[in-house]
Amino acid sequence: MKLNWGTGIVLAFIGFISFIMYFVINMNTSEKYNTSLVTEDYYKAELEYQNDIDKEKNARNLAQNITWKRTEKGLEINFPESMDISQITGKVFLYRPSNEQVDFETAISLSHHNLLIPDKRLLDGRWNIKVDWQYRGKSYLYKKEIVY
Structure with missing residues (x-):
């Protein structure tokens, strides 16, 4: 052929x-x-975006904002020392872009001005941390990309 x-x-x-x-x-x-999507209901999250902008603006206007550091026990999130810890409420959300199975959320429960996230819950690598918190009726938001 x-x-x-x-x-x-x-x-x-x-x-x-x-x-x-x-x-x-x-x-x-x-x-x-x-x-996978970053969030399942991203339309609802988009509607809440202006609230997040306002919360971040409130956080930038603080004399001292949230800080974080890696310790041998885990990730330590430090809240402003000038605030009464019994009045601080909210949630901390850690998002791992490469693996959604290790994402987690925890409520803020303080005995000192810091919150410790144990080392065993965190894998080495990039994380997005989001702290949505309230103090005396005012809302604040801290977002940061960290490498743990």
């Missing part, structure tokens, strides 16, 4: 389309390439 240039072009197109379809199907069905 003799192949002419028209048959060769058709076979090349069929091969190329098959190659592309294989990778499209493989990427969509394989658990290895599982992609």
Whole structure:
């Protein structure tokens, strides 16, 4: 059987389309390439974005904002020393961009001006930390990308 240039072009197109379809199907069905959204209900989160902007502005206007440091026991989040710790409430959310299974949220419960997140809960690498807290009826938000 003799192949002419028209048959060769058709076979090349069929091969190329098959190659592309294989990778499209493989990427969509394989658990290895599982992609996830940052948040499941991102439309609701978008509506709350102006509140977050206001909270961050409140936090920037503080004389002393939240700080963090890595200790041998874990991640230590320090709240302003000038505030009464019994009046501080809120939540700390740690988000790991590379693995949503290790994301977690914890309530703020202070006995001193710092909150310790144990080392065993954190993997080395990049984390996004979000501290949404209130003090005497005013809301604050601290967001930071950290490398632990």
